[in-house]
Structures are given as C-alpha cells and as structure tokens.
Amino acid sequence: xxxxxxxxxxxxxxxxxxxxxxxxxxxxxxxxxxxxxxxxxxxxxxxxxxxxxxxxxxxxxxxxxxxxxxxxxxxxxxxxxxxxxxxxxxxxxxxxxxxxxxxxxxxxxxxxxxxxxxxxxxxxxxxxxxxxxxxxxxxxxxxxxxxxxxxxxxxxxxxxxxxxxxxxxxxxxxxxxxxxxxxxxxxxxxxxxxxxxxxxxxxxxxxxxxx
Numbered sequence: 001x002x003x004x005x006x007x008x009x010x011x012x013x014x015x016x017x018x019x020x021x022x023x024x025x026x027x028x029x030x031x032x033x034x035x036x037x038x039x040x041x042x043x044x045x046x047x048x049x050x051x052x053x054x055x056x057x058x059x060x061x062x063x064x065x066x067x068x069x070x071x072x073x074x075x076x077x078x079x080x081x082x083x084x085x086x087x088x089x090x091x092x093x094x095x096x097x098x099x100x101x102x103x104x105x106x107x108x109x110x111x112x113x114x115x116x117x118x119x120x121x122x123x124x125x126x127x128x129x130x131x132x133x134x135x136x137x138x139x140x141x142x143x144x145x146x147x148x149x150x151x152x153x154x155x156x157x158x159x160x161x162x163x164x165x166x167x168x169x170x171x172x173x174x175x176x177x178x179x180x181x182x183x184x185x186x187x188x189x190x191x192x193x194x195x196x197x198x199x200x201x202x203x204x205x206x207x208x209x210x211x
Contacts, residue, residue, distance in 0.1 A: 003155055004046060011162065015119045018167055029167035035120045041110060042123030052130035059134055060150055063141035070144040083145050084153040087137065091157060094136040104132060122165035 015030075022029035072079045098108035107128040114121045140150055 004158075007159060007162075011119070011123065014163075018119050022167055027167075029116070029118045030120065031116060034114055034116050035118075038114060038120040038124040041127075042125055045125035045127045045129075048127040049130070056130055056134045057147065057151065060137065060141050061147050063138050064144070064147060067142050068144040069142060072144045072146065072149075074146045074148060079145070079149060080153065083140065083149040084156060086140055086143070086145070087150070087153045087157055090136050090139060094133055097136075107131060107133070116167075117165065118167040119162065119165050122162045 015035075019030050072082075095108075098104040107126050110126050111121075111124050114124055137150065137154075
C-alpha cells in the first residue's frame with residue numbers, strides 16, 4: 001500500500017479547515033473547478049506511481065548493490081539525517097532543472113498550472129516524473145544509503161511540502177526574507193513569483209539554503 005494513501009484523510013481535513021478559515025476571513029481560497037482539477041491530477045499521479053514507483057526502487061536497489069562505494073549503517077541517526085539532507089539537496093537540483101530544461105519542464109509544468117495557491121495545489125502532481133526524475137537520486141545509492149533510507153526520507157520530503165502550499169502566504173516560522181526551512185511565505189514566492197528572480201528560488205522542499 002502506498003503510504004500516501006493513509007495521509008489522504010488528513011489532506012482533506014486540512015483543506016476543509018483552510019477553506020473554513022478563508023471564508024471566515026472573507027477571502028476566497030478555493031474555486032471548485034480548480035480544486036477538482038488538482039484532485040484529479042493528484043489521483044492520476046498516485047495511480048501511475050503504483051507501478052512506476054516499484055521500477056524506480058528497483059533501479060535504485062540495483063545501483064546500490066552494484067555501484068556503492070561504501071555501506072552506511074541503517075541503525076544510526078546520522079545516516080537518516082544525512083540521507084534527508086542529501087535527498088533534499090538532490091531534489092533541489094531535480095526541481096531546478098525541471099524549471100530550466102525543456103523536457104523536464106514538460107513533466108513538471110502541471111504543478112504550476114493552477115491559478116490558485118492553496119493546499120489542494122500541493123496535490124497537483126505530474127504522472128510522468130518517473131521518466132527522468134529517478135536519475136537525480138542515484139548518488140544516494142552510490143554513496144551507500146540503504147534502500148529503506150531512500151524510500152523513507154523521500155516520503156518525509158514529499159509530505160513536508162504539503163503544508164507549505166497554504167493559502168495564508170503571510171505565515172512564517174522565521175524572520176521575513178530569511179528562510180531556513182521552506183515554509184508558506186517562502187514557497188509562495190516561487191510558486192506564484194512576482195519576479196524572475198523569485199521564480200529561480202526555493203527549489204528544495206525542506207531546507208531553503210540550496211540556492
């Protein structure tokens with residue numbers, strides 16, 4: 001079972017809360033047609049990943065077994081911490097190249113196709129990411145991060161990005177203009193940028209220092 005499936009009820013509850021808060025504040029955060037489009041794209045993406053995720057994991061496992069230069073212990077905290085940091089760094093380059101290379105942008109542009117910025121847009125995911133995206137994460141296999149570490153930190157990295165799509169773009173954990181961790185105020189400037197400079201920032205999901 002895809003772990004994301006277990007998070008779906010939480011996603012919907014949080015969207016309802018966001019919708020209610022926006023209405024209470026006299027704002028329109030959701031439009032029916034836009035939200036339905038996001039949900040449809042998210043559903044299609046998850047159906048596609050039922051098969052493609054296994055292929056990506058198999059490729060990673062093969063590279064881990066055949067190409068790794070060392071073996072990192074799975075029972076130490078620093079392996080997991082370094083794994084998350086490295087995964088997010090590799091995701092940064094994956095995401096950045098997805099904005100700068102035409103064929104990668106073609107697989108990613110659907111995520112930026114919404115006219116809104118709310119929690120439902122986090123679900124607006126591509127169904128073709130597996131075609132080229134897996135290549136960016138193979139350095140983890142070569143460096144000896146076990147398959148289970150790759151799977152878990154990838155899931156954590158993915159789930160974290162959900163909340164940063166909040167409609168309340170003023171929400172901040174840190175001072176303005178200084179984003180250590182990606183948060184709504186940072187993410188909104190890259191998802192809905194007001195300048196070309198902002199479009200080229202905040203490509204990572206968790207950390208916000210890879211620029």
